[in-house]
Amino acid sequence: MSERLSISPLSVHAGPRPTFARRVPRLVRAGNWRTSYVRLLAAGDFVVLLLALAATAFVRFGTEVAEVNVGGIDLPYASLAVIMALVWWMTLNLTRTRSPRLIGHGTEEYRRVVRATWAAFAGLAMVSVALKVDASRAYVAVAFPLGLIGLLAWRKTARALLHRRRRNGVGLANVLLVGGLESAYRINSYLHQHPQSGYRVGGVWIPDVDVVEGLDRSRCKVPVLGREHTLAGMIRRTQSEAVMVTDTEHLGPDGLRELAWQLESTGIELMLSPNVIDVVGSRLHLHELSGLPMLHLDEPQYAGASRFVKMAFDRVGAALILLAFSPVMLVLAALVKLTSEGQVFYRQERIGKNGEVFGMIKFRSMRVGADAELAALLASEGKSLAELPKLENDPRITKVGGVMRRFSLDELPQLLNVLKGDMSLVGPRPQRDFEVEQYDHVANRRLTVRPGMTGLWQVSGRSDLDFAESIRLDVHYVENWSMTSDLIILWKTFRAVVASDGAY
Template identity: 55%
Template sequence: MLPFNGASRQFSASHLPVPSVAGRKHARALLLGDMLVLALALGTAQVVRFGAAAETTVTGLGASYAALGVAVAAMWWVSLQVHQSRSPMVVGHGAEEYRRVIVATFRVFAILAMLSLAFRVDASRIYLATAFPLGLVGLLVERKLARVALHRARAQGRATRKVLVVGGERSAGQLTSWFAKHPTAGYAVGGVWVPDAASAAGILDGFSTDIPVMSAQLDFAEALNVAGAAAVVVTDTEHLGHESLRDLQWRLEGTGIELMISPNVLDVSSSRVRLHDVSGMPMLHLREPQYAGADRVWKTAFDTLGSLALLIVLAPVLILTAIAIKLDSPGPVFYRQQRVGRHEETFRITKFRSMSVDADQRLEGLRALNESDAVLFKMRQDPRVTRVGSFIRRFSLDELPQLFDVLRGDMSLVGPRPPLASEVAQYSTQMRRRMYVRPGMTGLWQVSGRSDLSFDEAERLDLAYVDNWSITGDLMIMLRTVRAVTRGQGAY
């Protein structure tokens, strides 16, 4: 066991974390915001059903709907707390916060239904049918707005927690890079402590800010203080050993300092990770990738029904875009190109034409002006793009005819980027995994930077999508696509 230089000694006040002002404001905002949304939803439901001045009594309860509204709001608010929808572990991270809000809401109304049957309370169905969706949608919108504010504060460094990394320099460097690329996560590495190193290494290489690397010459409490850390991340447990890791856990008990263990696994969805107890030892189990599920009937039904609905809703946009293209430049309205789909079968993708008709012949003459990498060709001011083409590219309107490709079964609404045959020819064995599913009109590449992404970044996102596919993930990507398209960023 590694020495902790007095592991039983308590931390002084200087070692305790100081919550950021933005973090405290966000916590209070959720507590008050949830209650405000619930009060508005239940108040609106009463007005819709009975009018503003009505004091109607609930049949079988002997109390007014105003009193019922207060009781339901309190139950709902407590349910959100019980389901830990305001926990710092989920707030601002992924879809888990929204899932917990939805589960808490459904369980409240399930309990209300059982109580109504048990005590023969006959509450207005219109009142409940109005309050339920209003409250749920209101809570989700409120959480989204709160998350946007929190992410903005974290990006500006006002709600970021410093982290002390316990482990080797290599894994610490990877974790530091990850946090730097994802500032909205709310963590930044303040120092590295290598407990089995005899002497300090100085500064972590490769970063613009000086991140001290400390050895066993410093006590853990001193290392924590040097890093100014409010959280500890253990990246390499072999540097500690089981007993020292246990002692570190005891040492932090009651301090409010967060302790995390990083499995050093990137691009793996939390839905694939399970914690199992193996003879008293916790083990992380990674489920196999779920890309086989992308071939199931319900995925196909989702694509078919979704593309049909979008074609009906967007029919005026499709017609107006086609007319604008025809009036703007000579040539066909649509542009069709050979792409590679699932299982490396080729198909012809359909787009609105955004370039001059001789664009393919002029490509070789522009190769030297490529602003992307050797695989993808991208130019911010491509002379082949027409006036209308520039506009429809900015808002991805040129992609809309691919809805017909989805109906034909060549593509999916969500999936990897549809590659050219020349790109596939350069794929490694690992990259060919992205061909296990149908290519998509949108995907992680679309919502993470679009044309601003390098080839390697786009392919990494595609592989992450294939390995972590889920129908819930598809829905989240489609919602994020709306935001990415309306902003028009990274499209040219």
């Protein structure tokens, strides 16, 4: 490998590294969106904090001009609010909550906002004790939670707007993939399906291949070039703002180090793909073994999804939801009984944890005997049970059932399954026996936890997703479970139900 790289385009420069930087000017292209977005976040953070602190003062004191004593000096609460907002805002900056590497991705941005809020609260508390600030405890007790909620809501709104722009092709940075065709194809496909990542592939460079004409480049659908082109030439040609090494086999340690050196002072990002699919970052840890960097992968988290904390959360949550929706459920039960023949509830056998069969309860949304009609109706549309399809126009659904299904109200009785312990609030969707019969060893991992009323694939497209993608998302949930992910899925479920988007 080292002999091959000694004559590769990575090693052609004989002068100092700035030579490469001069050939690839410092970025001033689409990367500008990052600067603009960070400034937007910073301005929005400060406005949100001021509004939260002002609203708290109005609720606490009304239109009265209240004052607070700071070290023997009386200051209006408006001045205190500005000081608190500045300290809070600077703490958000110091904790790098607006780092371009994390904004728009995952939950780390939100975690840092929460940590920054606690740090600001602790710092201001210590200063208030030192300066003997006689501030209203009620004001402080309301201001920080309100400000935190405002910050998280603002960041979520900004992220949603950013993702919408990216899906429309705005604010995407070109990335040059360095490595083999197979790994490049996989990453290219993923980035194409997830434009919210902020990157699009401009080209593929295989630095240790002289001729690429003999390679199957059709799947990548972007320029694939080899040793005949230099790194600087590839970056200029693809207008790339980032370089992603898809696998190190084609570079080796010396080539990778040389690549990092050549990208110095260019403003171009360098990323290394660990070639680990469907694993959240919290399970990956970089450690050194006597100077040798190694990426450690934690075990799957499905054992945690059966622990006491999740079970307690499920049952307490189900009890509270049942209590809150009991009037609605009584009305729905009456409507089902009065508008069609048959029982109010419908019980269907589903496959639960470890393959155990249980009876899942729903409000009946179809006419009596609907199950016996399914095969014939599928055949009329040219489908079969083996394809796990959905009927386009299901004549078995009653009028009341259609309304309930639109807002997923027919599934409220499953809260009883949660209380019983057969189901969880969040988890893989409980499947029918003929669906489980098609599982392979990967899909069987869905059965290591209790099924849920809602799950990752429901909030990622719900019934609009195909079977293979729903399995992938459910397995991803099982192996990367956390209470934070459960809370996020529940929130997204609420939004999806209100919007009646792709209801199942």
